[in-house]
Amino acid sequence: MESSSIKKYAAEAFGTCVLTLFGCGSAAVAGSVLGTLGIALAFGLSIVAMAFVIGGTSGCHINPAVSFGLFLDKRLSGKDLIGYWVAQFVGGIVGAALLYFIIANCASLGGVAATGLGCDGYEAASSVGISLIGALVVEVILTCIFVLSVLGSTANEKTAPYAGIIIGLTLAFVHIMGIPLTGTSVNPARSFGPALLMAPIDPTAISQVWVFVVAPLVGAALAAVIWKAFKTAK
Template sequence: MKKYVAEAFGTFVLTLFGCGSAAVAGATLGTLGIAMAFGLSIIAMAFVIGNVSGCHINPAVSFGLFLDKRLSGKDLIGYWIAQFIGGIVAAAVLALIISMCDLGGVLATGLGCDGYEAASAVGISLVGALIVEVVLTCIFVLSVLGSTADERTAPYAGIIIGLTLAFVHIMGIPLTGTSVNPARSFGPALMMAFNGDMTALSQVWVFIVAPLAGAALAALVWMGLKQKAEK
């Protein structure tokens, strides 16, 4: 159970600090600051729980590693459950914190939710959101697959992965808010619905399906690269 608890805790930290930075201080931090909050959360957790669970803290990452035959089906399900629990609890804690602040209430902050069309800062379409999330997740999961496969880069994998998450957020935040992580998207969307705004929850399927598709694409690309390297 330790690895599942670790995944829940890691996802909790990522969601609380990443989404919290967007919800509480987004106007001050800007895109770069929010992106770094997500990236630094990964780096911190990699050194805290990496030796326990591998620090996936993202269902898309777990799916990519499962497709690359580095994670069993049993652990995939266990990791997914733990990650979604961590994301939901983090969003609930964030909503509680915001309710005790003079920020106009939970709905006014957006809780760091992802979205498209009217919920996007640039009004990206549904198709555009799907494409963006598939591409960004593919790049992110490739950084995980590549950096953890080689013993020369494995000691620095947490830093590599964290910085990659930050740079995909720099592009993705204005477009969709950047998910690349179904658990991080579902928790805040659920809390927004609990507080009376169903928009994020009605759109959250995009931020579950697209990251998983992006992870599958990353696994295919990685398998192709491995085969070429072996030849």
């Protein structure tokens, strides 16, 4: 494997780890204080920060759905798509493991069982009890809007320098609506890591995580179709 590829994949793993740790960590550790807006900003600001750290190395996808959208728009090779996906899922698991360790070492939090790891969910695992079908539709829509912001902001030379800020704000924007509904995934790696680490304590998240893998990928594909139609219309 070429050193440039190793650097890209390592950057994606690192960025996804940071997103998972700080985004899910804000929900698990300080969600009652921060509220929906605060958690949404934590996820969005994670993107902004990582865009300036690893954007020049890997493009700062840190999300399998984003990589899939860029692949469908022919901006990412099939080889790199697989490499990015593996790195992103590894990063999500490591980020969740770090969060697990931190919570387990905070006596007053009551442990991981009490706080959770910022997992996504539907029905009883949703704060508003959204149905399975509702969760699928919500995640497709939110991911579609998010990935569209990536495709649009990175395609134009005038907006590309500000893409990290645009994408980060859009991620916060979709989280504001999505957090009460599903917890907001729009990112299979961010959902899988916490669900995997929570499995020995509560199997609900891991049994539902397929929704938060499938729906974001469908949303990314829809975004690619819409973006292609917009480009053709020009």
